[in-house]
Amino acid sequence: MTALVLRGRVLSFLSEPAGVTDRGSYRYIEDGAVRIEGGLIKAVGDWGDVETADAEIADHRPHLLLPGFIDTHAHYPQMQVIASWGAKLLDWLENYTFPEETKFADYAHGRRIAGRFFDELTRHGTTTAVAYCTVHPDSAEAFFDEAAARNLRMIGGKVLMDRNAPEALRDTPQSAYDDSKALIEKWHGAGRALYAVTPRFAITSTPAQMEMAEALMAAHPDCYLQTHLSENDAEIALTARLYPEARDYLDVYERYGLAGPRSLFGHAIHLSDRERGAMAETGSVAVFCPTSNLFLGSGLYDEAGLRERGVRRAIATDVGGGTNYSMLRTMDEGYKVLQLRNQNLDPLRAFYWSTLGNAEALQLADRIGTLDAGSEADIVVLNCRATPAMALRMDTVETLAEELFVLQTLGDDRSVMETYVAGDAAKTGIDGGDKRQSRR
Ligand code: GUN
Ligand code: ZN
Numbered sequence: 001m002t003a004l005v006l007r008g009r010v011l012s013f014l015s016e017p018a019g020v021t022d023r024g025s026y027r028y029i030e031d032g033a034v035r036i037e038g039g040l041i042k043a044v045g046d047w048g049d050v051e052t053a054d055a056e057i058a059d060h061r062p063h064l065l066l067p068g069f070i071d072t073h074a075h076y077p078q079m080q081v082i083a084s085w086g087a088k089l090l091d092w093l094e095n096y097t098f099p100e101e102t103k104f105a106d107y108a109h110g111r112r113i114a115g116r117f118f119d120e121l122t123r124h125g126t127t128t129a130v131a132y133c134t135v136h137p138d139s140a141e142a143f144f145d146e147a148a149a150r151n152l153r154m155i156g157g158k159v160l161m162d163r164n165a166p167e168a169l170r171d172t173p174q175s176a177y178d179d180s181k182a183l184i185e186k187w188h189g190a191g192r193a194l195y196a197v198t199p200r201f202a203i204t205s206t207p208a209q210m211e212m213a214e215a216l217m218a219a220h221p222d223c224y225l226q227t228h229l230s231e232n233d234a235e236i237a238l239t240a241r242l243y244p245e246a247r248d249y250l251d252v253y254e255r256y257g258l259a260g261p262r263s264l265f266g267h268a269i270h271l272s273d274r275e276r277g278a279m280a281e282t283g284s285v286a287v288f289c290p291t292s293n294l295f296l297g298s299g300l301y302d303e304a305g306l307r308e309r310g311v312r313r314a315i316a317t318d319v320g321g322g323t324n325y326s327m328l329r330t331m332d333e334g335y336k337v338l339q340l341r342n343q344n345l346d347p348l349r350a351f352y353w354s355t356l357g358n359a360e361a362l363q364l365a366d367r368i369g370t371l372d373a374g375s376e377a378d379i380v381v382l383n384c385r386a387t388p389a390m391a392l393r394m395d396t397v398e399t400l401a402e403e404l405f406v407l408q409t410l411g412d413d414r415s416v417m418e419t420y421v422a423g424d425a426a427k428t429g430i431d432g433g434d435k436r437q438s439r440r
Pocket of ligand 2: 073266
């Protein structure tokens, strides 16, 4: 087994930065090295201090080496739904998303799109995603098969939906339970795969199906739970009609034991004070999906309010309601959403959020989201001068925080020079592959 040593400017977070001058919240090594063996980080330090004699060297100077980005909420079957115009959430689901998701009854279609999804994530520097599949168990098989073939750390789950959806997209409480259970037994903890029990949202699950989700989580408490919460006004009103006994939207999930530290609630925009308190008490995660919230006109996430209340938070693309695979683009739109609320997302906090912060939200910080020795070697190489406009702007940049803000505001897949997946260079393979194809 050959060791690999990456050379570059190493940046990895240690805790949530209190502001751009919080030097204690990250480790930055100007001429740094990361030594990788067997897919794991074995050592990190100054170039002169890390063993290189027996290793292959990849010299990425002057670029930054960071932990691979983590996307905590995405829908892989919506790759061909992105850029569907003129609708808000419920119409968008009915007119664009549900028809598209029927195609995933076919394993071959799911496998092809899962491949394209992982290509895009890799091209954009994202090494872990938490993804919704569709109602079809084969859509999850395709997702996990393709992730395993690429050795990616991926979290996914078959969607549960037994009402308010086309016939071809409906399961039943029992089939949802049986199919999810079989998938959990096959995939949860197999290689780098982890499973998320996935009731789509309150509108598409009957109380009987919510009970099945509860039973699945009770039997498999180390699985994740992913769903949507309080995204849009019409959705909230319909949820209240469907669950009249619930105090509010979150209470629908709480009644079935579905709020907890492994629970990821997409959007979580229009929450009452009671809901915020209950999110904090249960350790639930409120997932910010800025490009989606803007595109679907859903609303402005209250990051500061949630933080003050002690609610755990994550950030995500929500592709294909979200409009970009890039966590850099996501941070940029997140910054703008928070500006509209008179809140701030400084660049240190943004990069923390997309790496260690999201890993902490997933309780996976011992494996991903850092460049600490012992972590899995999922690493992104970022070029802050990737375009002429970025290079020009960089001429006047003096601090690391300013440089990160250039990446966050102007960067995209062109800034991602390489993406290492468990120590293997994965992006050049994909982009090289594209070039070979276009020459034919
Ligand atoms: N709520 C229920 N399903 C979805 C979905 O696919 N995307 C978004 N953005 N919200 C949802
Ligand atoms: Zn979503």
